[in-house]
Amino acid sequence: MSIVHCLILSALLFTVGTVGVIVKKNVIAIFLCIELMLNAVNLSFVAFSKYLNQVHGQIFVFFVMVVAAAEAAVGLAIAIALHRNRKTLNVDDADIMKW
Amino acid sequence: MLDFLWLIPLLPLVGSALNGILGKRFPKRLISAIACTSVGASFAAAVAAVAALLKLPPAERHVVDTLFTWIASGSFVSKAEFLLDPLAAVMLLVVTGVGFLIHIYSIGYMHAEDGYYRFFSYLNLFMFSMLVLVLSGNFLFMFVGWEGVGLCSYLLIGYYFERRSAGDASKKAFIANRVGDTGFILGILLVFVTFKSLDFTDVFRQIAGDANRFPVEVGVGTLSAIGILLFIGATGKSAQIPLYVWLPDAMEGPTPVSALIHAATMVTAGVYMVVRCSPIFSRAPIALEVVAVIGVLTALMAATIGLVQTDIKRVLAYSTVSQLGYMFFAAGVGAFSAGVFHLVTHAFFKALLFLGAGSVIHAIGGEQDLMRMGGLRKFAPTTHGVMLVAALAISGIFPFAGFFSKDEILWSAWAKGHPIIWLTGLVTAGLTAFYMFRLIFLAFYGSERFSEEIRHHLHESPPSMTVPLIGLAVLSTIGGFVGLPAWMNLGPNRFEQFLEPSLEFAWRGKSAELPHSLEFGFAMLSVMVALFGIYTAYRFYVVNPSAPASLARRMSRTHGLLAHKYYVDETYDALMVHPVVAGSNGILWQCVDIGLVDGAVNGLARLVQGSASLLKNVQNGLVRSYAAWIMAGAVVILLYITLLR
Numbered sequence: 018m019s020i021v022h023c024l025i026l027s028a029l030l031f032t033v034g035t036v037g038v039i040v041k042k043n044v045i046a047i048f049l050c051i052e053l054m055l056n057a058v059n060l061s062f063v064a065f066s067k068y069l070n071q072v073h074g075q076i077f078v079f080f081v082m083v084v085a086a087a088e089a090a091v092g093l094a095i096a097i098a099l100h101r102n103r104k105t106l107n108v109d110d111a112d113i114m115k116w
Numbered sequence: 117m118l119d120f121l122w123l124i125p126l127l128p129l130v131g132s133a134l135n136g137i138l139g140k141r142f143p144k145r146l147i148s149a150i151a152c153t154s155v156g157a158s159f160a161a162a163v164a165a166v167a168a169l170l171k172l173p174p175a176e177r178h179v180v181d182t183l184f185t186w187i188a189s190g191s192f193v194s195k196a197e198f199l200l201d202p203l204a205a206v207m208l209l210v211v212t213g214v215g216f217l218i219h220i221y222s223i224g225y226m227h228a229e230d231g232y233y234r235f236f237s238y239l240n241l242f243m244f245s246m247l248v249l250v251l252s253g254n255f256l257f258m259f260v261g262w263e264g265v266g267l268c269s270y271l272l273i274g275y276y277f278e279r280r281s282a283g284d285a286s287k288k289a290f291i292a293n294r295v296g297d298t299g300f301i302l303g304i305l306l307v308f309v310t311f312k313s314l315d316f317t318d319v320f321r322q323i324a325g326d327a328n329r330f331p332v333e334v335g336v337g338t339l340s341a342i343g344i345l346l347f348i349g350a351t352g353k354s355a356q357i358p359l360y361v362w363l364p365d366a367m368e369g370p371t372p373v374s375a376l377i378h379a380a381t382m383v384t385a386g387v388y389m390v391v392r393c394s395p396i397f398s399r400a401p402i403a404l405e406v407v408a409v410i411g412v413l414t415a416l417m418a419a420t421i422g423l424v425q426t427d428i429k430r431v432l433a434y435s436t437v438s439q440l441g442y443m444f445f446a447a448g449v450g451a452f453s454a455g456v457f458h459l460v461t462h463a464f465f466k467a468l469l470f471l472g473a474g475s476v477i478h479a480i481g482g483e484q485d486l487m488r489m490g491g492l493r494k495f496a497p498t499t500h501g502v503m504l505v506a507a508l509a510i511s512g513i514f515p516f517a518g519f520f521s522k523d524e525i526l527w528s529a530w531a532k533g534h535p536i537i538w539l540t541g542l543v544t545a546g547l548t549a550f551y552m553f554r555l556i557f558l559a560f561y562g563s564e565r566f567s568e569e570i571r572h573h574l575h576e577s578p579p580s581m582t583v584p585l586i587g588l589a590v591l592s593t594i595g596g597f598v599g600l601p602a603w604m605n606l607g608p609n610r611f612e613q614f615l616e617p618s619l620e621f622a623w624r625g626k627s628a629e630l631p632h633s634l635e636f637g638f639a640m641l642s643v644m645v646a647l648f649g650i651y652t653a654y655r656f657y658v659v660n661p662s663a664p665a666s667l668a669r670r671m672s673r674t675h676g677l678l679a680h681k682y683y684v685d686e687t688y689d690a691l692m693v694h695p696v697v698a699g700s701n702g703i704l705w706q707c708v709d710i711g712l713v714d715g716a717v718n719g720l721a722r723l724v725q726g727s728a729s730l731l732k733n734v735q736n737g738l739v740r741s742y743a744a745w746i747m748a749g750a751v752v753i754l755l756y757i758t759l760l761r
Binding site for chain 1: 735736737738739740743744747
């Protein structure tokens, strides 16, 4: 299992996440897709860390995980607030912030 | 006192500022006290200054009092400086003296008017400007006063601004003056370009000192151009053809204003200026010819219009225009001192006529139409008496003031070889006597043509009005004796002698030595003409009151021409006002303003609006679309980095 395989998998995961963020309407689904993107990046970090024989990449993964945890907390809070106020989880219904 | 010349104009300015800023809260008594005291003190200071001037030997009567350097730009320096010489002294005494009397008169005349403080503030401001005008020692500073009096004239004509006609009249006066002022300022610029100085003394010394260059005997020289440009300024301010049209309309202002500004002082500023610039005019024969011809034409034309006017103040207004014409043609034939002499006597008797007319209007409750007066001498005996004195003075009957000055002008016209001008002047003198006594007879004699109710309210004016009237009547009676003509064998003309130092740089033309007996004969002739005019008026308006109407019917075309003032206003309307209004409306407003100016502003707004309406679609509130844009941006950057680098 070379670095190339890892990077291809990472790119595929990232693409799936990105497309999911754009096409999904449910807040929770978008949220999961963002997590997917973050973890795709984590995968590349780890792969490079192994490939270059350096520990930096793995340290970075921890940072990303911390950010992801914080993001999960804030994101879920937003999802709950949205549901309380508008009785929906569809992001396309929350579009009043426009001209 | 000669070091404190600045005090003379400053006092009225202080009065004006006090009344103008705080006057709204002052009681009327205090307002009039401030106004009259400031002008009275200014008069006293003027008398003291002139007395000090008289103590100097004639050759040294030229006092310059520099206040500060007003403008200094490279080689161009203009100072705020006052010049007191005999000419300025004469004007100073006339302006402050007559002005003081008219201020006192105004207390009584204006007592029931709104904006009492406004009136006195403007009147004091006028005194300040006029004093700056007559005392200034250079062209530019004179222009300050010149514009100042124009402004005050505008403000005071429009005093009853709630009346549309008054507003129109004030604008007309302002615009006509602006036309003249354009000529005046061009003349000043030409003086500066030619002589590199605007100082009166400096410029006149240069002219008088250069005998090779001046006089310009033939052709249009620079001096002629300067003279004509300056005279254009004078035609505006002093109401001469072609700019006289504003003065009759200026009668919309209160009567004391008509007396002070539009009879005695401001309108004579043009004459003063021409005489002040006598070194220029006397060396520019063409300019002088223009002054003389315009003057005599104005005198005749205004007098003929005055024959048929029925508004008491308008008769006097045309009379003023006519008399100003006299002063100009006096200057135009080279008799500068005679012009100034007539200016002085005219200030007395014309101010008296206007104030008397004001007293009549006051007595009869605001009526100005002569056809609705008549028989007033029983009700207002003092007014009648002083008006009679003034009418005799303006007609040129011996020994009233007008006799001496008018005769001197006519005699100068003959003696300097202008027989046609002399004859026109003589005819005008007859017309003057006629229309003036027509006014007297219509107002004070004959049948009473007013209603019973007005008759009930008729009263003589209060003392604050009659006392100045009597003062002016005394001056109109004896004022002429300061300039007894040489033919009386009482020594040379004192007035002329007094003015001599001011005219020292004027170029003396050849004047034929004519015997005194001839001059006496001419004086008798002009008195006869005046008496004939008075007698005709008597026949027409007392003996046979139906005669004027039947004459008007028989000569309906002439009468119509005169009654419509030669259709000058209509012509100006058609030639100037209408094209300007049409052009402003059709081209400047509809095309330039709406099309260009508004178009540019609105077009810019529409451009911004249009592009915004396209761009706003990006901000649609959909989070997913924002995410897509971010993604697209990231892809573009990635492509740029990977493919183009």
